[in-house]
Amino acid sequence: MIEEYFKLTEIGLYCPLYNFYLDPQKPVKNAVISHAHGDHAVGGSENIYCTEATKAVMDLRYKKNAGKNFQIVPYRQSFSIGEANITFYSAGHILGSAQVLIEIEGKRILYTGDFKLEHDPTNEPFEFVKADVLITETTFASSETEHPKAEDEIIKLNRFNNNIIFGAYALGKAQRVTQLINQYCDGLNVLVHYSIAPIHRIYEQFGVSLGKWQMYDRKTMKHSVNSVYIVPPLTFSSYKHSRDVYKVFASGWGNLQEYCDEKLFISDHADWNQILRLIERSEAKEIWTLHGDGNELKKHLSNTHTVKILNE
CATH class of the missing domain: 3.60.15.10 (Ribonuclease Z/Hydroxyacylglutathione hydrolase-like)
Structure with missing residues (x-):
């Protein structure tokens, strides 16, 4: 047995x-x-x-x-x-x-x-x-439950004409989203939260190509209209009343995606x-x-x- x-x-x-x-x-x-x-x-x-x-x-x-x-x-x-x-x-x-x-x-x-x-x-x-x-x-x-293709979800970002606050889990999701944006969303500048950047570096040390990204910089975000700022869920919730950015969250769970202008169903x-x-x-x-x-x-x-x- x-x-x-x-x-x-x-x-x-x-x-x-x-x-x-x-x-x-x-x-x-x-x-x-x-x-x-x-x-x-x-x-x-x-x-x-x-x-x-x-x-x-x-x-x-x-x-x-x-x-x-x-x-x-x-x-x-x-x-x-x-x-x-x-x-x-x-x-x-x-x-x-x-x-x-x-x-x-x-x-x-x-x-x-x-x-x-x-x-x-x-x-x-x-x-x-x-x-x-x-x-x-x-x-x-x-x-x-049938997950849509991740590439079909990420290209929805191309409809926006302003900066984006993008909520994603720091390990796994944030790296996948960074790679997808670089592959399917030409012209978008990827910025990442300070807690996410060290994990990005680990992925790159293991030979994973994420494409272009940089640490968040307030000046860069302020003077750009094509930046995506990837943040962990707790930080994302602090932007729920912001009016000058689009708010996007990526998850397989619908109930995690509150205060959003767009919900991307990207599941791992x-x-x-x-x-x-x-x-x-x-x-x-x-x-x-x-x-x-x-x-x-x-x-x-x-x-x-x-x-x-x-x-x-």
């Missing part, structure tokens, strides 16, 4: 047989981390297994509290914790994001972390992996069809759902798969 190998605890998904967690929410002895977003990567663990890009962001954000011993593992290179054989494969979510394949006693258990199948030149492309059991995120696991998570495609390509017959509502997926697969909702 796969339940012998993993169970969901208040700290995270835990393998009691070999004492390690997948994306623990508190410091632990052994942490296997899929990617560097704060709801998956907590600092302070004793032994951390992750990709090089994930470590770079954790070092930036947590500094000396990032963790004691980092084990940097490239994609497709296996390592062991106890008798568990573990391999990272690209998840396509953000730079350095990894699916985690755990092989225990002949069983292949694949944990997706957050993932997307859509093309995104700011991170490594998703890689399909076969598994016996698939533990998948279900953030947008609704048949009513898989939509319904992408999740179904993943399940088909994985060839897994047992599905565990996590990070979202898995009920519709369970109903949809009731005649073909065994589905367990971990977080219900």
